[in-house]
Amino acid sequence: MGFAKALTARDASWLHGIAGLFVKPLRLQIAALCVRPGEAEPEILLVSTRETGRLILPKGWPEKDKPAFETALIEAYEEAGIVGTADPRAIGSFRSYKGLADGLKIRTKVIVFKIRFEKQLKDFPEIGQRKRVWLPFSKAIEAAEEPALRRFLRQHKSQIC
Numbered sequence: 001m002g003f004a005k006a007l008t009a010r011d012a013s014w015l016h017g018i019a020g021l022f023v024k025p026l027r028l029q030i031a032a033l034c035v036r037p038g039e040a041e042p043e044i045l046l047v048s049t050r051e052t053g054r055l056i057l058p059k060g061w062p063e064k065d066k067p068a069f070e071t072a073l074i075e076a077y078e079e080a081g082i083v084g085t086a087d088p089r090a091i092g093s094f095r096s097y098k099g100l101a102d103g104l105k106i107r108t109k110v111i112v113f114k115i116r117f118e119k120q121l122k123d124f125p126e127i128g129q130r131k132r133v134w135l136p137f138s139k140a141i142e143a144a145e146e147p148a149l150r151r152f153l154r155q156h157k158s159q160i161c
Contacts, residue, residue: 029098029108030068031059032076033091034084035160036117036134042161044140044153045117047079048131051099054145055133058082059110072113080132081124084115091159094148112152114160137161 034045046055058079063071069086076082090111097105120132135143137160141153153160 027098027106027108028062029059029096029110030062030071030075031057031110031112032072032082032086032115033057033112033160034076034080034082034115034117038134038136041137043134044137044160045076045080045082046133046135046140046143048133049099050126050129053131055143056146056149057110057112057144068111069113072115076115077121078125079130081121081127082115082117082119083121084118086116087114089113091156092152094146094152096146096148110148112156 032045035042036045037043045058047058048055058075060071060075060078062068063074066074067088068090069088073084073086076084091114093109093111096108096110098108099105133143137153137157141150144150144153
């Protein structure tokens, strides 16, 4: 009996050591946290995903040869027609999953940049593909359909509001 327990512990240790080889690597995405003044509290922009309609922040893959904060501005424009000013430093990050067209999901690390709203365009590249919703900060937390995004918003309230 003692031998079996020792063997199991050794096997488990060995398996744990190679487990990292089978985990998909994190991919980096850049998100735009668009903020504008609201009546009682600042409003946050959420957009729907194209496939499932979940409410998330505008986000995408880093743009080659551009600083990350510029990628956030591009994503805000492409997905929601938002024009604004981005803080060059990220507020923070959270972990998420990106659904691919073939049905696979890959783990992502999402770096979030605050965008100060200036205007919203009527025409933009992904018009008709996404719904855009401005919500008071507290309602945005409830409506965001990624648990990690909800936690991120709660943890960074002082930097957002």
